[in-house]
Amino acid sequence: MQDQPINIKKIGVLTSGGDAPGMNAAIRAVVRAGFYYNLEVYGIYRGYEGMINDDIRKLDSRSIAHVLERGGTFLKSARSLEFRTPEGRKKAYDNLKSHGIDALVVIGGDGSLTGAHLFYKEFGIPAVGLPGTIDNDLFGTDLTIGFDTACNTAIGAIDKIRDTATSHDRLFFVEVMGRDAGFIAINAGIGSAAAAILIPEKKFPVEKLIDRLKFREKAKKESNIVIVAEGGKSGGAQEISEKVKKILPTYDIKVTILGHLQRGGAPSSFDRILSSKLGVSAVEGLLKGKFDVMVGIINNKIVYTPIKRAIIDDKEVDDEDLRIAGILST
Amino acid sequence: MQDQPINIKKIGVLTSGGDAPGMNAAIRAVVRAGFYYNLEVYGIYRGYEGMINDDIRKLDSRSIAHVLERGGTFLKSARSLEFRTPEGRKKAYDNLKSHGIDALVVIGGDGSLTGAHLFYKEFGIPAVGLPGTIDNDLFGTDLTIGFDTACNTAIGAIDKIRDTATSHDRLFFVEVMGRDAGFIAINAGIGSAAAAILIPEKKFPVEKLIDRLKFREKAKKESNIVIVAEGGKSGGAQEISEKVKKILPTYDIKVTILGHLQRGGAPSSFDRILSSKLGVSAVEGLLKGKFDVMVGIINNKIVYTPIKRAIIDDKEVDDEDLRIAGILST
Amino acid sequence: MQDQPINIKKIGVLTSGGDAPGMNAAIRAVVRAGFYYNLEVYGIYRGYEGMINDDIRKLDSRSIAHVLERGGTFLKSARSLEFRTPEGRKKAYDNLKSHGIDALVVIGGDGSLTGAHLFYKEFGIPAVGLPGTIDNDLFGTDLTIGFDTACNTAIGAIDKIRDTATSHDRLFFVEVMGRDAGFIAINAGIGSAAAAILIPEKKFPVEKLIDRLKFREKAKKESNIVIVAEGGKSGGAQEISEKVKKILPTYDIKVTILGHLQRGGAPSSFDRILSSKLGVSAVEGLLKGKFDVMVGIINNKIVYTPIKRAIIDDKEVDDEDLRIAGILST
Amino acid sequence: MQDQPINIKKIGVLTSGGDAPGMNAAIRAVVRAGFYYNLEVYGIYRGYEGMINDDIRKLDSRSIAHVLERGGTFLKSARSLEFRTPEGRKKAYDNLKSHGIDALVVIGGDGSLTGAHLFYKEFGIPAVGLPGTIDNDLFGTDLTIGFDTACNTAIGAIDKIRDTATSHDRLFFVEVMGRDAGFIAINAGIGSAAAAILIPEKKFPVEKLIDRLKFREKAKKESNIVIVAEGGKSGGAQEISEKVKKILPTYDIKVTILGHLQRGGAPSSFDRILSSKLGVSAVEGLLKGKFDVMVGIINNKIVYTPIKRAIIDDKEVDDEDLRIAGILST
Structure with a gap:
């Protein structure tokens, strides 16, 4: 994790892995925050697959109208085998460069963040990850988007x-x-x-x-x-x-x-707000030079955790929850 | 089907077979209509099983408070093998008599109505059936309760x-x-x-x-x-x-x-109203001497169909619906 | 009402008056049925206002993707004062002609259907109306779209x-x-x-x-x-x-x-099916030469009622419903 | 706040003030936890009003069947003017004593907790408060029940x-x-x-x-x-x-x-879990000698705050939330 602000003009945003309610709200927040900070924002469709196939389009205000309240992800998602190969990632990098995209926001689970981490290490593209998975199994945030x-x-x-x-x-x-x-x-x-x-x-x-x-x-x-x-x-x-x-x-x-x-399904109130906060914080993190991190909320505070740690460390279930469940079910 | 009004003072109501949303609304309507016409109403629990085991209790205004909007059936339902035997039905009859119950309202599907028909033939207990099944597969009504x-x-x-x-x-x-x-x-x-x-x-x-x-x-x-x-x-x-x-x-x-x-789940608006109308009409049918019938709604009118016909005749899907579906899916 | 099939190649569809859930499903059905019968379909935006302002666009398969389940109307709606004047209607007619639109499907309430009727009388543009209003106050159909x-x-x-x-x-x-x-x-x-x-x-x-x-x-x-x-x-x-x-x-x-x-809100199951059936039947009605009519469903059958009658005659509440309500509330 | 465990055998639970979804889940948790720790639990109906009018009944396992998922409060709630008078509180105290109730769990907002505090000061009846209000305006917990x-x-x-x-x-x-x-x-x-x-x-x-x-x-x-x-x-x-x-x-x-x-409405997943945890923790708090406190959750941990502080201190809206809202709405 570095904290050296660089000059970012264009960011790309993608969703990857299993979809989760709130992903659209997160994309919207990334786009809105991008505009607020005078950035151009590009949507990368179908996750890393679209990065490789150059399925990349500039987003405007209309792109994100009436998406906040919808389940799924309008940028679509896919699992990309090709991105696991160096050749695939090279192609993806070339496409980003051709659009002049300086930095990435990646919304997804374990595998999606791993991809961002690898990509950052190989090509130096700054990336902030957002924990987007209904399973809540990511370290570095109390709750994940969609849970x-x-x-x-x-x-x-x-x-x-x-x-x-x-x-x-x-x-x-x-x-x-x-x-x-x-x-x-x-x-x-x-x-x-x-x-x-x-x-x-x-x-x-x-x-x-x-x-x-x-x-x-x-x-x-x-x-x-x-x-x-x-x-x-x-x-x-x-x-x-x-x-x-x-x-x-x-x-x-x-x-x-x-x-x-x-x-x-339509995201819950909580997921709309969580996604909105994380989306804005992802962009603000990039602008502050926070790269190769996942942004999460711990104890009601925005926290940036190195992706490496977020994907290696396990989030454990709370024994206290199980104890309560035991008392209530007898 | 006969149309000779007899003197009815006490009616029993039961739900039988697979439960369906709206059954509670139907029971409530039977009870309310019963009170309106100065009848006593008895709840028979767990369908015919409760008739055999004498799980029969008088219902009052409190019994049906806040049930209209709830799924399932508070009278519970069960499949009764014993009721398929003459001995079982005899026991059931004796229990009804001991409570002085003159007539029955049976809410359920095919099998439940068959039971009521058989019981009427053997013991002469007047019964009106209500079509309660999510499958909508009963002849004699455009739509069944719960569908x-x-x-x-x-x-x-x-x-x-x-x-x-x-x-x-x-x-x-x-x-x-x-x-x-x-x-x-x-x-x-x-x-x-x-x-x-x-x-x-x-x-x-x-x-x-x-x-x-x-x-x-x-x-x-x-x-x-x-x-x-x-x-x-x-x-x-x-x-x-x-x-x-x-x-x-x-x-x-x-x-x-x-x-x-x-x-x-909570019954839809339509099911609440359908159940309410059928419940009232069941009681009014009994009072008018309509026995051994199922009450349904056909073309927006209350219709009493002999149970025998309701259970033998098939309701067929509308070819026009399938034609429309075909046009819309291409 | 005439029943003389004419040669229709291009139809326009619009929603007018207060919006109602199911309008999108109806538009989709009109478009799909149009394609099925090899017609071109044009969306007229913001009701008669868009007809006057030439806010008219050709619809394709993508236009109607994922609209069935959404409330409101993606063609938008508005009340048009100008359409009440002969000059406004003349402008609207000229726009339709410039697109080569031969016939109209109008989805809305009383006022919307009145407009279609007037327009037909003045310019001979065949129109079929669909009853789109949550109030259910239209004669010629048991239930309106959205109710x-x-x-x-x-x-x-x-x-x-x-x-x-x-x-x-x-x-x-x-x-x-x-x-x-x-x-x-x-x-x-x-x-x-x-x-x-x-x-x-x-x-x-x-x-x-x-x-x-x-x-x-x-x-x-x-x-x-x-x-x-x-x-x-x-x-x-x-x-x-x-x-x-x-x-x-x-x-x-x-x-x-x-x-x-x-x-x-998302239309109910019933409204989706009603809208789908009426939308297909509107197009089929036009092709069969049924003009200046409203298509509705009465006793489970598609019925075409002259618009003039639909807007003049009153649909009355069912006294039987009120009687039932009385029994249930005491 | 004292932390001297005393011998508690019978607890009373009540809801007071405006109702909030999750109150039933909280009552259930109090009752279940009570049984788990071999206590008798009494339901006090209509808040302090029922304490004064002796509307107090012992709760058993059946009392709390199928309440978790229901909005409102089956113990009912009311505002009691009489409890604001010393005479009213004396009557209430006498009723509690006549049932042998040793301690209270009070679920409600500001006013409800104030009542519990006063009552504790005057009569020494240990009480734990639960923050039950949709407004979320209570200090001592990140979120209140129902919000x-x-x-x-x-x-x-x-x-x-x-x-x-x-x-x-x-x-x-x-x-x-x-x-x-x-x-x-x-x-x-x-x-x-x-x-x-x-x-x-x-x-x-x-x-x-x-x-x-x-x-x-x-x-x-x-x-x-x-x-x-x-x-x-x-x-x-x-x-x-x-x-x-x-x-x-x-x-x-x-x-x-x-x-x-x-x-x-049915409480959300979050409110069911929050209420369940707080309900169990209220009983465990009483058994550990935590009196005159409100139990809340702060940063995912159970926290007992003196009622006096909970009702005097203000919970303030988060300026960061307003900043995010501003970015997203432009």
């Missing part, structure tokens, strides 16, 4: 599932997103009065789950919702439900996998 | 999925409910600008789907959503997606199965 | 208001849209278990309202919601609330005027 | 209003809640791309607003939304709109006052 919306979407869906679970005295296994991280599962679990929460980071043996369910049966709870993160150690919702079915054959058990609907 | 809400839920979820489909130029297969009937699929398909709609009632060969997708590719459509009813002739969404993947290996294909969340 | 969404929006808002009404044992007056027609009020009232519904079409003396409230107090109802259509005979929500306050000074009374949020 | 939901509700409503604002190129003044504090207005403003945000804490002269609107007109912005906090220094939305109308008579200006719908 709050994904939790609200999950909870809204589970509210509906609860209606039918209760009407039929059923046990529902609901699988939420989170391949390596249980953040969505924990929030969805606390927020939906779940009987249990199964996450990748912690073991939750089937026996313990059975005990919990039997305890709740005695306490006359009429329905049960168990939240399973897709990357859970005990298998996905389908697998774990089958194990339970064998041990509790009289239970009426159903499985719902929420899937990709968790990625979309 | 409109389920369509809105499906469309809301697909709106979110479209965000991510468009951001990634993806092909999404979205499976909606409808084991034997394509009503939800057709509405969700028209309502979400689907590339194709696959329903149980009509063949849609994979070749035709491939042609459609290629045509849209030429027309520069960047994303595709294909709606598949769970009981589709060509298999579920997972199966059909795998067939397409083999033929179009470069497509980025994802599958989402909406599942049980389609059953829950 | 179902507006009812759902109103009910969703009232569900939130009920939370606070119940928590505080309050009496809430909620004013919904409907200057001349009580359709939204009746649906919102039945759908939200209202204590009373005050509409422009019927008198509801304050004394009767007081009686109703006292009756409910005796019945231990803890909260009350009274729905008032903005054009109610007894005054708006504010006025009537003050009258009640004087008579029942101990009541904790609040007023909420829902206002313009009832006009916006 | 995030209220922001989401406001933003959802403004999203709808934007549809119609854009369709008609209108200027909308939207009034949100916040009599003394601009927190909702700032979030709603940033989250809805507002042209300007008027809050009680800062002057925003009409001239500046006019300049902003003219600047945006030049920049071809077609619609404008101005957010006004109800307690704004420049008057409410109606008043300020009239001033603007006089200066810009050609603008099409509308006003919407969101009103009480901002108080209700």
Whole structure:
């Protein structure tokens, strides 16, 4: 990380990796802040793929009209294999130069930030990353763009599932997103009065789950919702439900996998504001000479973390959250 | 169907089969109409199971406070194997008699109405059925209770999925409910600008789907959503997606199965009003001597159809709807 | 109304008057159907104002991408004073001719259809009208575009208001849209278990309202919601609330005027399908020589009604709905 | 604030002041945590009013089933004039004693906490307060219960209003809640791309607003939304709109006052989790001897602040938020 302001006139902005609600709000904030500081802003379409294919267009005020409130990313996103090769990155660099782009704002997850870091090291293009992923699994920020919306979407869906679970005295296994991280599962679990929460980071043996369910049966709870993160150690919702079915054959058990609907939708109030702040701070960071960093919010303050650290260090789930979840589900 | 008014003092109301949003609004309307006509109303819990187990309680004004807007059914629902036996039905009859219940309102689908019909034939207990199922597959009513809400839920979820489909130029297969009937699929398909709609009632060969997708590719459509009813002739969404993947290996294909969340949620405006009207009309039907019938709305008019006909005759999807869908998706 | 097919090659489409959710879906259907029948379709922006100012652009497949699910109208709307003058209409006609536009599809309410009728009479430009207004006050269709969404929006808002009404044992007056027609009020009232519904079409003396409230107090109802259509005979929500306050000074009374949020939002499933069907049918009507008509749906069938009749005849609220509302609110 | 653990066996919980979404989730957490620590928990209905009238009932597991996801407060709330008198408080104390209640959890705003503080001073009843108010105007916590939901509700409503604002190129003044504090207005403003945000804490002269609107007109912005906090220094939305109308008579200006719908609705994911944590921490605080404090979350940590300080100190809006809002709206 350097802090030597350089002369920046044109910046490029891209979204990469899985899309997340709030990415559009972040792009808008980057563009607005760019204009505020008299920069030209270029949209790079389909992430690094568009950088390689020169799918790059100057953005104006109209480009960002009515995008704040929309899910997805109007710059589109894609995974680029070619950018992983030196030849691909060389092509991308040449395209940036031909447009005169001095610096980058990259919105995405782990892999997207890694790309920016590599690119900076090889070609010296200053870049600030924004944590854009519903999974919340990035070090260097309390919350990532899209996480709050994904939790609200999950909870809204589970509210509906609860209606039918209760009407039929059923046990529902609901699988939420989170391949390596249980953040969505924990929030969805606390927020939906779940009987249990199964996450990748912690073991939750089937026996313990059975005990919990039997305890709740005695306490006359009429329905049960168990939240399973897709990357859970005990298998996905389908697998774990089958194990339970064998041990509790009289239970009426159903499985719902929420899937990709968790990625979309109008961003929540929180995500709109987080994205807006981070977008402005990314541009201001560039102007202050903060390169090769990810901008995040920690304890309500803007913090710039070296990308290298953001992608290597793990953000861990809060044991206190799990303790609270335990107290609330018994 | 007879039309000889008899002296009814106490009615029982139950929900049976899969729950549907609007069932609570229907129960409320039955209770309110009952009070209006000076009847006592008894809630029979967990459908026919509760009739057999004497899980029957008198309802008052407080029982139905704040239920109109809630999904599911506060009387709960269950499938009863015992009610399919003559012994089970005898027990149920005895319980009704011990409470002095003269007549029944049964809210549910095909199977639930069949039960009411059988029960009427065997014991002469007057019953009016209400079409309560999200599938809309009942003859004798234009729309069933819960169908409109389920369509809105499906469309809301697909709106979110479209965000991510468009951001990634993806092909999404979205499976909606409808084991034997394509009503939800057709509405969700028209309502979400689907590339194709696959329903149980009509063949849609994979070749035709491939042609459609290629045509849209030429027309520069960047994303595709294909709606598949769970009981589709060509298999579920997972199966059909795998067939397409083999033929179009470069497509980025994802599958989402909406599942049980389609059953829950606060009922839509339409379902609240439909349920309210049918609930009142059920009670008024009983008082006018309309027994062994299902009450529905056809062309904006209340219509009483013999249950026997409602459960035997099929409601068919409207070819005109499919024609419109075809014009809109090309 | 004539039924003589003429040779139509280019059609213009516009939205006029107050916007309504589903207008975009209707425009999309007109464009798609146009393409299907090998027509060119021109978008006329800001209603008749754009016809006069030549704000007319050819629409293509991209113009209508991702509009189906959005509220408002991307063609925009405006009220045009100039179009009410012969000079204004002459200018508009000249612009249409300069683009070679043979026929029009006009989406809007009363005033918008009147304009189309006048224009047809004066210049012989064939036009089909679509009923686009949240108020549902057009003869010739069971339901207008946007009405179902507006009812759902109103009910969703009232569900939130009920939370606070119940928590505080309050009496809430909620004013919904409907200057001349009580359709939204009746649906919102039945759908939200209202204590009373005050509409422009019927008198509801304050004394009767007081009686109703006292009756409910005796019945231990803890909260009350009274729905008032903005054009109610007894005054708006504010006025009537003050009258009640004087008579029942101990009541904790609040007023909420829902206002313009009832006009916006993603269209409901029903409105998307209605709009889609009407849009296709408008184009097919033109091709079959149905001019100077409004296309609507009556008893689930497409019906073409002479515009003159649609704007002169009144659609009346259903007394049966009011009777049901009465039974449910006591 | 003392930290001397005493022997607590029975706790009472109440909600007071304006209701806020998440209050039910907080009550549930208090009850669940109480059971976890082998306490009896009593619900005190209608706030201090119920304490005086002995409207106090023991809560069990069933009392809190399916309340987490509901807006409002099932314990109900009321403002109590009698509790402001020594006689009233004496009555209240006697009632608590007669039930053997040792300690209190009070969920509410400023006034509610003041009551708890006074009561503790006079009768030594240990109490922990929870910040329950949509206004977010309490010192001692980053966010209050209900604030995030209220922001989401406001933003959802403004999203709808934007549809119609854009369709008609209108200027909308939207009034949100916040009599003394601009927190909702700032979030709603940033989250809805507002042209300007008027809050009680800062002057925003009409001239500046006019300049902003003219600047945006030049920049071809077609619609404008101005957010006004109800307690704004420049008057409410109606008043300020009239001033603007006089200066810009050609603008099409509308006003919407969101009103009480901002108080209700299912709590957001964030509010469910915040309420759950605070509810558990309140009980744990009591058991650790933390009395006469409000429990909040500051920088992601549970913090107990003396009630006296919480009610005297002001929470100030973040100037950085206003700076960001300024950059984004130009």
